[in-house]
Amino acid sequence: xxxxxxxxxxxxxxxxxxxxxxxxxxxxxxxxxxxxxxxxxxxxxxxxxxxxxxxxxxxxxxxxxxxxxxxxxxxxxxxxxxxxxxxxxxxxxxxxxxxxxxxxxxxxxxxxxxxxxxxxxxxxxxxx
Numbered sequence: 234x235x236x237x238x239x240x241x242x243x244x245x246x247x248x249x250x251x252x253x254x255x256x257x258x259x260x261x262x263x264x265x266x267x268x269x270x271x272x273x274x275x276x277x278x279x280x281x282x283x284x285x286x287x288x289x290x291x292x293x294x295x296x297x298x299x300x301x302x303x304x305x306x307x308x309x310x311x312x313x314x315x316x317x318x319x320x321x322x323x324x325x326x327x328x329x330x331x332x333x334x335x336x337x338x339x340x341x342x343x344x345x346x347x348x349x350x351x352x353x354x355x356x357x358x359x360x361x
Contacts, residue, residue: 236297238273238294241293241294242269251265251269252265258283260279260282260283
């Protein structure tokens with residue numbers, strides 16, 4: 234678990250420059266400076282901008298904890314999805330939960346194997 238909001242912000246930014254990242258999320262430079270340099274917590278509106286800009290959970294942004302979907306996958310409803318798309322999205326959620334279990338409990342070599350597989354899949358998807 235990431236210790237502070239600033240740590241989680243760094244994770245979201247990856248290799249991006251701080252103010253480039255802020256601009257992409259739609260947050261003013263001065264406000265972002267408070268979050269980035271001083272570790273202040275954003276307003277609700279700016280948390281939403283970070284969430285929309287990155288796809289991360291607001292719960293994770295604030296607490297560092299990932300909300301659990303364990304046991305609730307079958308109850309998920311996906312907006313405007315047909316039966317086939319909904320079933321596919323449920324499989325994706327189930328697969329993501331299985332990957333999370335591997336990351337939380339597996340040995341480093343197992344995690345590296347999963348990451349290698351995911352990178353191969355991503356390269357294949359980019360070629361299409």
